[in-house]
Amino acid sequence: MRxxxxxxxxxDLMRPRIGFAALDLLESAGCEVTVPAAQTCCGQPAFNSGDRALARQLAEKTIAEFEGFDYVVAPSGSCADQIRTEYPGLFDEGSDWRRRAEALAPKVFELTDFLANVLKVEAVPGRFDGSVTYHDSCTGLRSLKIKxxxxxxxxxxxxxxxxxxxxxxECCGFGGTFSIKYGDVSAAIGERKxxxxxxxxxxxxxxxDLGCLLHIEGKLRRMGDETTRVLHVAEVLAGAGNGGEN
Incomplete structure (x- = not known):
């Protein structure tokens, strides 16, 4: 399985150890994993801001880089949803790019969905001595049914x-560009979370989703909480969440 x-x-930019944890999880489950070196953004920020031309350009780049694999897995529900759900609608009906986007879509999975429902893993390599609570990110929960x-x-x-x-x-208040356009509302939702x-x-x-986690971590620290760790599920499952910095 490629x-x-x-x-x-x-x-890639903020917490690369999540990527390495995802890689470890996939390889430990028996997958032959490739990380395309030229990959960049899925185009979601441009799409959400109404820049469809840039979103389409990034979609074409991503499709070309990833369509040759059996599956595409992302440690993010929002990015997986952008590729899986939104890419086809960026292109005209009947066009070659529309066909390629539609062919790629069913191959794209969020990490935990892929591990649980495609690979059906029976064990994970990590250990975590302690208690955790789980935050459901909006796009993963509502669009991809990640629960x-x-x-x-x-x-x-x-x-x-x-x-x-x-x-x-409930939402953490991040919402990508929402947190920039509506900072006060974002901060209030974040405080409740x-x-x-x-x-x-x-x-x-x-x-x-790391976007949610960065938003939550920043708010927790500003509220004076220096002890609650903020971890991506891949880190915990792979055993990368047992030590080191938050």
Missing amino acids: VALFVTCLV SQPRDLLAKVPGLTLSEMEACE CNNIRAAATDAVVGG
Whole structure:
């Protein structure tokens, strides 16, 4: 099984160890993994800002780089959804690019969905001695139906206890460019999310999209919480969340 790892911009620039954790998980499950070296952005920021020309250009680049693989896996529900759901609509009906986008779409999966529902892994390499609560990111939850998959996988991690926070499915307030355009609203939503995280009284909050996690971590620290760790689910599943910096 030839799998291409779509690393995502934020992971590449802000927390590359998530990409390495995703790679470890896929390889430990028996996949032949390639990380296309020239990959860049999926085009979601441009798409959400109404710049369809740039979004289309980035879509063409991504399609060309990833269409030759059996599967494409991303440690991000929002990026996976952009490629899987939004790419076909960027191109005219009947065009070659529309056909190629539609052919690629069913091969694209968010990481935990791929591990749980395609590979059906029975064990994960990581261990986590402590308690976590899980934040459901909006796009992954509502568009890709990512809900049980990360929880089922976390249940396989030795030493880990999952405690659900109140309103785990509510937005963290990031929303990409939303947090820039509507900073006050974003901060208020983030504070409510972080209050629910702190009330859960766990060692860490875990999620599947780094954008959410960066937003949450920044707000927790500004609220004076220096102890709650903020981890991507790939880090926990691969055992990369047991030490080091948050």
